[in-house]
Amino acid sequence: xxxxxxxxxxxxxxxxxxxxxxxxxxxxxxxxxxxxxxxxxxxxxxxxxxxxxxxxxxxxxxxxxxxxxxxxxxxxxxxxxxxxxxxxxxxxxxxxxxxxxxxxxxxxxxxxxxxxxxxxxxxxxxxxxxxxxxxxxxxxxxxxxxxxxxxxxxxxxxxxxxxxxxxxxxxxxxxxxxxxxxxxxxxxxxxxxxxxxxxxxxxxxxxxxxxxxxxxxxxxxxxxxxxxxxxxxxxxxxxxxxxxxxxxxxxxxxxxxxxxxxxxxxxxxxxxxxxxxxxxxxxxxxxxxxxxxxxxxxxxxxxxxxxxxxxxx
Amino acid sequence: xxxxxxxxxxxxxxxxxxxxxxxxxxxxxxxxxxxxxxxxxxxxxxxxxxxxxxxxxxxxxxxxxxxxxxxxxxxxxxxxxxxxxxxxxxxxxxxxxxxxxxxxxxxxxxxxxxxxxxxxxxxxxxxxxxxxxxxxxxxxxxxxxxxxxxxxxxxxxxxxxxxxxxxxxxxxxxxxxxxxxxxxxxxxxxxxxxxxxxxxxxxxxxxxxxxxxxxxxxxxxxxxxxxxxxxxxxxxxxxxxxxxxxxxxxxxxxxxxxxxxxxxxxxxxxxxxxxxxxxxxxxxxxxxxxxxxxxxxxxxxxxxxxxxxxxxxxxxxxxxxxxxxxxxxxxxxxxxxxxxxxxxxxxxxxxxxxxxxxxxxxxxxxxxxxxxxxxxxxxxxxxxxxxxxxxxxxxxxxxxxxxxxxxxxxxxxxxxxxxxxxxxxx
Ligand SMILES: [Zn+2]
Ligand SMILES: [Zn+2]
Numbered sequence: 001x002x003x004x005x006x007x008x009x010x011x012x013x014x015x016x017x018x019x020x021x022x023x024x025x026x027x028x029x030x031x032x033x034x035x036x037x038x039x040x041x042x043x044x045x046x047x048x049x050x051x052x053x054x055x056x057x058x059x060x061x062x063x064x065x066x067x068x069x070x071x072x073x074x075x076x077x078x079x080x081x082x083x084x085x086x087x088x089x090x091x092x093x094x095x096x097x098x099x100x101x102x103x104x105x106x107x108x109x110x111x112x113x114x115x116x117x118x119x120x121x122x123x124x125x126x127x128x129x130x131x132x133x134x135x136x137x138x139x140x141x142x143x144x145x146x147x148x149x150x151x152x153x154x155x156x157x158x159x160x161x162x163x164x165x166x167x168x169x170x171x172x173x174x175x176x177x178x179x180x181x182x183x184x185x186x187x188x189x190x191x192x193x194x195x196x197x198x199x200x201x202x203x204x205x206x207x208x209x210x211x212x213x214x215x216x217x218x219x220x221x222x223x224x225x226x227x228x229x230x231x232x233x234x235x236x237x238x239x240x241x242x243x244x245x246x247x248x249x250x251x252x253x254x255x256x257x258x259x260x261x262x263x264x265x266x267x268x269x270x271x272x273x274x275x276x277x278x279x280x281x282x283x284x285x286x287x288x289x290x291x292x293x294x295x296x297x298x299x300x301x302x303x304x305x306x307x308x309x310x311x312x313x
Numbered sequence: 314x315x316x317x318x319x320x321x322x323x324x325x326x327x328x329x330x331x332x333x334x335x336x337x338x339x340x341x342x343x344x345x346x347x348x349x350x351x352x353x354x355x356x357x358x359x360x361x362x363x364x365x366x367x368x369x370x371x372x373x374x375x376x377x378x379x380x381x382x383x384x385x386x387x388x389x390x391x392x393x394x395x396x397x398x399x400x401x402x403x404x405x406x407x408x409x410x411x412x413x414x415x416x417x418x419x420x421x422x423x424x425x426x427x428x429x430x431x432x433x434x435x436x437x438x439x440x441x442x443x444x445x446x447x448x449x450x451x452x453x454x455x456x457x458x459x460x461x462x463x464x465x466x467x468x469x470x471x472x473x474x475x476x477x478x479x480x481x482x483x484x485x486x487x488x489x490x491x492x493x494x495x496x497x498x499x500x501x502x503x504x505x506x507x508x509x510x511x512x513x514x515x516x517x518x519x520x521x522x523x524x525x526x527x528x529x530x531x532x533x534x535x536x537x538x539x540x541x542x543x544x545x546x547x548x549x550x551x552x553x554x555x556x557x558x559x560x561x562x563x564x565x566x567x568x569x570x571x572x573x574x575x576x577x578x579x580x581x582x583x584x585x586x587x588x589x590x591x592x593x594x595x596x597x598x599x600x601x602x603x604x605x606x607x608x609x610x611x612x613x614x615x616x617x618x619x620x621x622x623x624x625x626x627x628x629x630x631x632x633x634x635x636x637x638x639x640x641x642x643x644x645x646x647x648x649x650x651x652x653x654x655x656x657x658x659x660x661x662x663x664x665x666x667x668x669x670x671x672x673x674x675x676x677x678x679x680x681x682x683x684x685x686x687x688x689x690x691x692x693x694x695x696x697x698x699x700x701x702x703x704x705x706x707x708x709x710x711x712x713x714x715x716x717x718x719x720x721x722x723x724x725x726x727x728x729x730x731x732x733x734x735x736x737x738x739x
Binding site for chain 2: 012090091109110111112113114116117131132133134135166167169172195196197198200201
């Protein structure tokens with residue numbers, strides 16, 4: 001199977017076959033990462049530009065390393081939205097990157113749909129590295145890769161996504177991806193952080209951890225945006241941690257071999273207790289490695305259109 | 314100049330009839346109305362199968378002058394109105410500076426001196442549209458405003474709105490209310506519902522509108538003032554207004570073509586031309602709005618024409634301004650979506666777009682009778698054309714309807730006996 005699309009904008013429009021292909025391709029990529037010399041010549045002479053309107057060292061570095069391990073040339077552009085005239089910058093910057101001859105643009109933006117807007121403007125390929133509260137497809141793919149690696153499958157698993165669902169692009173992409181792959185998805189959080197009609201996305205919503213985490217195979221803990229407290233969406237960090245912070249007590253509602261994920265960076269001791277973050281259930285560190293492998297797979301599929309075995313050999 | 318329209322159906326919004334009659338116009342007035350008129354000296358236009366309607370009145374548009382002439386001017390906006398089939402427009406006071414004083418109103422009227430279509434300005438209800446202190450309403454009335462409104466903003470302070478309504482009674486002046494609880498709608502860019510959840514956009518719930526509709530109705534009841542609710546978008550608002558009318562509150566209401574033709578699903582394209590305030594809602598709301606039009610709860614269809622420049626709209630969704638350029642698509646949208654689908658009879662459409670707005674504002678009555686000023690809008694129900702924003706004469710090309718095939722375009726606009734538009738040409 002070949003990967004035939006110009007852009008990766010979200011998991012809403014990826015098919016199960018395409019998702020499976022990305023996850024399968026990430027496996028040989030992860031082998032490359034285990035080698036002493038982590039470099040293959042596959043994308044030599046091709047260029048990747050990261051365009052970040054929101055700071056995220058972690059995601060940007062992950063994409064850049066992925067591109068470099070495949071021998072692509074990389075450049076990064078960081079734009080602080082406050083310092084530019086709103087709106088003008090994306091259109092103008094896109095045109096500039098285009099004429100510089102970038103093959104692929106990886107964009108992170110605080111506004112939903114900004115990657116779609118960019119993809120319509122340029123001939124270069126566009127990868128969404130997170131847009132507003134809309135989608136974060138590569139994060140969901142690496143989450144799914146990690147779950148599949150640890151549990152051997154996705155279909156039939158019970159996965160809880162815990163925290164601020166309303167403002168989370170990670171939650172939305174996970175919901176699309178996991179439900180497509182046959183997992184049962186629950187969302188758990190306070191009603192003020194739960195958007196309307198979320199059930200219509202094919203998930204069950206819970207306001208209490210006792211019920212939401214009961215018997216689940218995986219808990220994907222979302223990062224708490226600390227500034228939400230000032231906006232009155234929950235009374236205090238302390239109360240949030242008491243009701244929704246993942247600790248030993250709440251972990252006991254889940255299956256004994258539950259897997260704990262977090263997209264990082266973790267607010268230590270707030271959404272997840274240090275014992276669990278560093279404990280045996282956690283795959284938080286491996287998620288980072290897997291993130292590079294999944295992004296290598298995507299760049300490879302999108303930019304070379306080749307077959308998986310070429311890379312493994 | 315004499316003008317003879319032959320072979321059309323003359324729509325009478327009062328008798329609720331559409332009879333085949335010829336119409337003769339002389340010296341700016343209608344001079345004859347009969348099944349067969351012969352007038353060899355007159356310019357004769359055959360309007361077979363077309364509907365000859367009393368001139369349409371848009372009681373809610375934004376002309377952007379003074380202050381934002383790059384978006385629209387009184388001249389370009391009225392040209393767009395004429396092209397769209399309107400014979401009069403009412404422009405809101407959220408200009409820069411705002412129309413909260415005599416000088417701005419007089420300036421607009423001066424600019425309107427050369428306009429092809431008469432302009433009736435709305436004055437701001439409060440100084441600077443800040444919702445804090447009453448504007449000099451008596452002065453505005455003398456300068457010629459036809460209504461008061463802080464449109465674009467809701468008057469958040471209920472005490473201030475109470476005083477606006479009370480004070481307006483002195484002149485029996487209409488107060489037009491933009492209903493929006495701006496705490497509930499803060500930073501919202503679309504309707505709050507399943508689509509906003511899907512797209513991860515901050516939503517504007519129906520309650521943001523309905524709370525202020527309910528409040529404004531209570532204050533209208535208390536003060537006895539004349540209230541008009543602008544751009545009703547939600548099913549709940551329709552119900553509140555219906556009950557208020559039943560209780561005898563002096564309230565009228567309007568709906569826009571875009572709220573009748575589009576749902577929040579249109580936002581999925583991320584096309585910033587779908588960004589409008591109040592936001593596009595759901596099928597359920599559209600059905601309630603249509604029912605409101607049918608049973609008389611909603612009196613008027615108005616465009617809320619809000620032109621913006623291409624540069625402002627060609628940005629990420631959150632950064633785009635709210636608004637749709639609506640003057641040139643309102644008539645065929647409403648014909649195609651309401652009349653052709655049997656929601657409204659042609660005569661009801663004329664009531665909503667000509668007779669009622671003129672009645673509510675106290676403008677010259679919109680009926681076709683001998684002796685009346687000749688303000689006419691001729692609609693060809695057979696004419697099917699795509700919407701082409703590049704052909705808009707409005708400076709605002711911001712329309713989500715670009716490319717839509719529509720029937721029922723206006724083909725002739727007559728203002729005071731003068732042809733201002735013919736067959737889509739000025
Ligand atoms: Zn308004
Ligand atoms: Zn308006």
